[in-house]
Amino acid sequence: MTTLTVSRRTFIQGSAATGAALTLEFAIPGSAFAQKAGAAPSEVTAWILIYPDDKVTIRVARSEMGQGSLTGLVQLVVEELECDWSKVGWEYASPNEHVKRKRVWGSMSTGGSAGVRTSQEYLRKAGASAREMLVGAAAEQWKVSAADCTVTNGVITHGPSKRKLSYGKVAAAAAKRTPPDEKTVKLKDPKDWKIAGKDIARLDIPDKVLGKPVFGVDVMLPGMLHASIAQSPVFLGKVKSVDDSAVMKMRGVKGVVKGSDFVAVVADNWWRANEAVKALKIEWDEGANGKVSDDSIKAMLKAGLDEKGLPTARATGDTPAALAAAVKVVEAEYYSPYLSHATMEPMTGTAWFKDDGMLHVWTSTQNGEASIAAASEASGLPLEQCEVHKMMLGGGFGRRGAPQDYVKQCVIIAKEFKGKPVKMIWSREEDMQHGFYRPVSLVRMKAALDKDGNVTAFQSTIACPSILALLRPEGIQKGIDFTAVRTFSDMTYTIPNQLCEYAQKNPHVPVGFWRAPGLQNSFYRECFIDEVAAAAGKDPLAFRLAMLKPDDKNRLVLEACAKAANWGTPLPAGVFRGIAQSDGFGSFTAMAAEVSVNPAGEIKVHRVVFAIDSGYVVNPDACRAQAEGNVIYCIGQFYQAHHIKDGRVQESNFHDFPLPKMPEMPKVETVFVPTGGFWGGHGEPGALNVAPAIMNAVFAATGKRIRTLPFTADELKKV
Known part of the structure; x- marks a missing residue:
């Protein structure tokens, strides 16, 4: 084996040369193909540029941050455009042009797992409209009916005469035509997709491997x-x-x-x-905030739980009466801290x-x-x-x-x-200590059981800061921040009496949207459901299924997850399973985890099975990658926390806010259960069940219930 020795000076000189290359490449304006001499494109629609040599550039309004949605968005356009995928490039749409052209590209926001699901229709119509314009331009040149023309890989063919024209030859003429009425544009049935729905290699990966993209x-x-x-x-x-x-x-x-x-x-x-x-x-x-601490914030949240007349996010039946009449009442409080986004790029x-x-x-x-x-x-x-x-x-x-x-x-x-x-x-220290953090939260839950171990009532009280109050105050409705109460306010379990209340408590620490905003509630609810199942003496999976209707998509996904995870079958000695299910961001999900805990209290996640129904899956490979990314990202919750002392965040870098490392990555199996008829997201739904599925497995392994994150190995150490 050859050992390569590079001095620090040589490395710095090489890095400087790379920087110069980035400067030169960065200076090239326009689209992915604009640098080719004489290759002026025609803008067929605001989304689509076509060059004389048949290359196509698709404009992208959303942002690419490693999630792979860039490729999925382009796939949707190309599917309807019927061009040659090997000749497709992309570029970001200009925000300045967006302003001048009256928001022609729709939303530029990338969050809430909404990139594909909320723009899929107009993107597909953009591709179909451009295809009609191109075919119309060719038909006009040939003086034939457009109905007699077909398209394959960017080549238009007139059926009767067998004449052919490529997109590049008619793009300029097509750009002058009036786009068809959106209401009349017909889209393909997803069962006929050839590009969308397939494992197409991501457009951003080859250049990233070569270090070309400019961050x-x-x-x-x-x-x-x-x-x-x-x-x-x-x-x-x-x-x-x-x-x-x-x-x-x-x-x-x-x-x-x-x-x-x-x-x-x-x-x-x-x-x-x-x-x-x-x-x-x-x-x-x-x-006035120089004396705020973790203790004072927790006291504020605790007081919120005890307040009377809190805003109600959900009130079904008569929960107080059902709790009073219960054979058994299960009650618990769960807590999680502020968390930084900890992006690699500050x-x-x-x-x-x-x-x-x-x-x-x-x-x-x-x-x-x-x-x-x-x-x-x-x-x-x-x-x-x-x-x-x-x-x-x-x-x-x-x-x-x-x-x-x-x-x-x-x-x-x-x-x-x-x-x-x-x-x-920003320095890493500034980045860690001046974020818009995932909100700290404290939740109290109560469940009523009848003599047969059935849940007759479920009460939840959530005390936490409001993201919307800080960033989008117009989104607060009747005192409720929907991101703070989700998973409880929209719970799909068929429990007859449900009450969800919200105590909005806003310390001075800024909060913001953290991957899958409100995901702590999935941890709280699904771990508590396991507690209630244990109190009823029932299997966690069977307990959940009994509370889901036969045609509920949550049930279908949960069953698919359990089947793939071989729920109920023996595992290797010392390995235990946990399960959880949640819906959110337009999708329905379930997750099972296989976990062991050693005598020192250290957990090892061996395998995770993730099932999702997002309606449709545009790029399966990218969606599987999202599931895997969600798992490892959310494992960090078990040991990450930001502590407040003297009004400020104490953690300053990765030495005291560690990120998950490669040895912690379990095997992740993704099961797609697309039922069609709706469009769900993939960027965040996979995050919802990570903590509860793993923590439920930890309980199965140790008999110890973790209700506060983060936790230490000492809490799980076997005596």
Whole structure:
């Protein structure tokens, strides 16, 4: 075996050369094929560009952050367009053009597992409309009826005469035609799909393997400056005073920018900027939140559970009376902490106020519209004078969606250096300690059992901060944040008496959409259902099935999961099963986990079986990858937590907020149960059942019930 030895200097020189290559490639404008000489495309529709050599570029409005939806979106268009997949490329739709063209590309938001499911119809119609326009242009050239023409792989054939024309030859003429009425455009029956629904290789993977894509942190522009920031360590705190006299003498420093709640240093490289930020003498006004702690937040939540007259998210039957009449009442409280998104790429953005009056922003964003709105607000320029260049994302999970704080900051900083691009990157510490965290929450549940062990009532009270109150206050309805009560308020178990109440408690710690917002409730509910099953002396699977109607999609998925997991059959010694089911984000899911716990209290997840009914599956391979990603991402919940002391987050980097590692990855088997007739998501539904399925297996292995996350091995250690 040959050993390759590379010195640090050689590596840095190589990295610099790579950076130069990225700069050069990044400067190429337009679509994936625009760099070819004489290859001007025709825009057949806003979504589709076709070149004379038959290459096709599909515009994508959503963001690609590793989830693979980019490929699925393109598949939907190409399926109806009937072009040659081997000649297909893609490009992001411009947010600036989106504004000028009255939102022609629909939503640019990527979250809530909605990318494919909420845009599938208009994307398919875009492809079908373009196909009709292209066939119409060919028929007009031949002076024949379009009804006598067919298309295969981007080649139009006139049946009677056998004449042929490729898309590239008629694209210019097709672009001049009036698009057909959307109401008359016919779409294929999914059973006839040839591209959609297939394991098509992802469009982004080959370039990622070669290191070609430019992420937000990779952006390189001529004469670019670099910024690092320090934000108030106590949330909602303000800058009181700054002594930058020593910093301004440091090598490479170009200036200091003072915001209301942050201070930034701009320098000729980021390392110098970050070292200078550390040297700043900043006095912060912490306001009234400098003494907030985990204990005070938990006390706030606990008080919320005991309040009377809370807003009601669901009231079916008479739950108090059913509880009073019960043969047995099972009661428990469950808790989970704040969690960071912990994206590999920290928050970043590059802003450039150009001499022509335009503001350009390059950033990793889940929502191009939200980013351009933030840029406009921070700059004071109208939307039409702003452009956002959407880069590949090094992780999103909700952090780069509704909150656009990092975009506003990079614009405010660059505003002090007009004419020069300024790239701001948060340090890992800033990223960990200034997130929009998954909400802390405390939930109390009660279940009533009759003499036969049937559940007659279920009561849940949820105390937690409201994401909507902070980010989308118009979404609060009658005191209810639907993301805080989901899984309880829409529970599908056929329990006659149900009561779900919500205590909105908002400490000063900012909260936001974290992968599968509200997924803690699935952990709480499905682990508690297991507790109730144990109290009734019943098998967890049979107990659930008895509460689901025969035609309920939840039941069908749960049965498919149990069958694939061989529920009820013997396992190797020391291995135990757990099961859970939840619906959300348009899909119905169930999960079974096989787990062992060693004498030291360490758990090992050996196998996970995940079943999902999303109606349709556009790219099975990408969906399987999403299931696998959800499993390993959510395993981190067992040992991750952010603690609040003196009003601030204590954890600062991956040494005290660890991420799951490769040895923790179990075997994941995905079972598709698509029943059709609706469109569900895949990015987040797989996250819902990870914690409860595994924790239910842990209970089966140890007899110990974990109700608080994270937990330690000591809690499971065998005595």
